[in-house]
Amino acid sequence: MQPPKLFTPLQLGGITLANRIVVSPMCQYSADDGSMTDWHFAHLGTFACSGAGLLMVEATGVTREGRISHGCTGLYSDHNEAAMKRVLDACRRITRAPIGVQIGHAGRKGSTQRPWEGGQSLSASESPWRTVAPSAIAYDNTWHTPAELTSGEMSELRDAFAAMTKDEQFLKEADKIGLEVGLIRGEDLNRDIETTLRDKRMMDLYRMIGSAQ
Numbered sequence: 001m002q003p004p005k006l007f008t009p010l011q012l013g014g015i016t017l018a019n020r021i022v023v024s025p026m027c028q029y030s031a032d033d034g035s036m037t038d039w040h041f042a043h044l045g046t047f048a049c050s051g052a053g054l055l056m057v058e059a060t061g062v063t064r065e066g067r068i069s070h071g072c073t074g075l076y077s078d079h080n081e082a083a084m085k086r087v088l089d090a091c092r093r094i095t096r097a098p099i100g101v102q103i104g105h106a107g108r109k110g111s112t113q114r115p116w117e118g119g120q121s122l123s124a125s126e127s128p129w130r131t132v133a134p135s136a137i138a139y140d141n142t143w144h145t146p147a148e149l150t151s152g153e154m155s156e157l158r159d160a161f162a163a164m165t166k167d168e169q170f171l172k173e174a175d176k177i178g179l180e181v182g183l184i185r186g187e188d189l190n191r192d193i194e195t196t197l198r199d200k201r202m203m204d205l206y207r208m209i210g211s212a213q
């Protein structure tokens with residue numbers, strides 16, 4: 001008898017998944033200045049035991065200001081990289097499933113409280129940071145108005161994304177790492193689309209990052 005298709009292999013470019021079950025990237029809001037903690041060890045470790053064909057690591061900021069909240073993971077420091085390596089190395093010892101990292105930038109949605117703190121823009125007493133976006137358009141009227149990225153800053157951002165794909169040491173250590181570029185989060189798409197359409201420079205940034213070598 002043929003197994004259900006869900007449990008058959010799937011070829012994705014150069015990677016073969018043992019089955020078609022993918023663990024979505026899930027923000028845990030439990031990092032310490034971008035570095036994974038024991039929480040991630042337990043969270044991703046559990047999914048490494050699950051038998052899923054692909055594990056995706058949560059949205060991970062390419063820059064410190066590109067994080068959504070103070071609790072989001074990043075890859076902007078050596079410490080961040082070492083902390084992620086510790087977790088992924090443990091996962092690799094448990095599963096042969098490829099592990100992907102969703103690299104992203106929160107743009108105008110950055111500097112936000114963790115969901116259980118309200119999920120709103122950080123107030124002045126919560127160490128907010130300067131957010132940036134292609135245009136100085138706030139996500140909503142209670143949110144920070146982002147600073148408009150200069151074209152030089154857009155290039156720096158593109159380079160930050162490209163640097164992730166070129167960090168050979170990290171890629172080697174993390175083994176079969178896949179990278180997913182996340183500029184907009186799926187569940188926010190319908191809420192964000194209106195702001196995105198108003199932001200005429202957004203497509204320029206998408207194109208620039210999409211074409212980064």
Ligand SMILES: Cc1cc2nc3c(=O)[nH]c(=O)nc-3n(C[C@H](O)[C@H](O)[C@H](O)COP(=O)(O)O)c2cc1C
Nearest residue numbers: 024025026027028057058059102182184185186187
């Ligand atoms: C706790 C939680 C955290 C999430 N974090 C991310 C994320 O980091 N990046 C992302 O693209 N989607 C994120 N999502 C969305 C999921 O990846 C997924 O797209 C969404 O849950 C819809 O899939 P479903 O219908 O199977 O639940 C998150 C969802 C949950 C429940």
